[in-house]
């Protein structure tokens with residue numbers, strides 16, 4: 001029996017804003033752990049998130065670049081799940097009314113582009129940094145709340161090579177939208 005690869009991609013693009021997605025904490029890198037936090041991005045009781053206008057602008061520019069339909073009304077939801085680097089117990093993301101729908105990049109259709117916040121970063125205390133050799137793990141919340149645009153493709157790719165080629169095309173989107181695309185340094189699978 002032979003199998004046919006059917007590939008769709010979910011790509012997180014980190015937006016080059018000055019501050020985080022829902023608070024005024026500076027979005028800088030390499031700072032001492034837990035020095036870029038506030039009650040909002042730590043999810044302390046009573047804190048109210050306020051959406052970053054620059055992040056929404058960047059999200060709309062990505063939508064424009066991909067030929068998406070830009071939503072006249074778009075809302076954020078809480079996505080509740082447990083993960084040690086998610087201090088609030090939920091991630092603020094978009095579900096049924098994303099910022100951008102449809103679109104195309106090369107031969108691949110775009111399903112949607114929505115905005116969300118990144119989780120914090122787990123640091124595993126071992127010489128290799130790997131979890132299975134560590135006796136303890138600690139959390140650096142500086143990254144928690146970083147604005148991300150999540151680009152979801154339709155399953156139009158048919159091989160790993162084609163997927164890689166398309167991802168290279170995707171890089172062309174980022175200068176267009178003045179966004180910085182960086183792979184999260186300690187990415188781990190989580191609910192999508």
Ligand SMILES: [Zn+2]
Pocket residue numbers: 020023024025036037038039040041042145
């Ligand atoms: Zn904050």
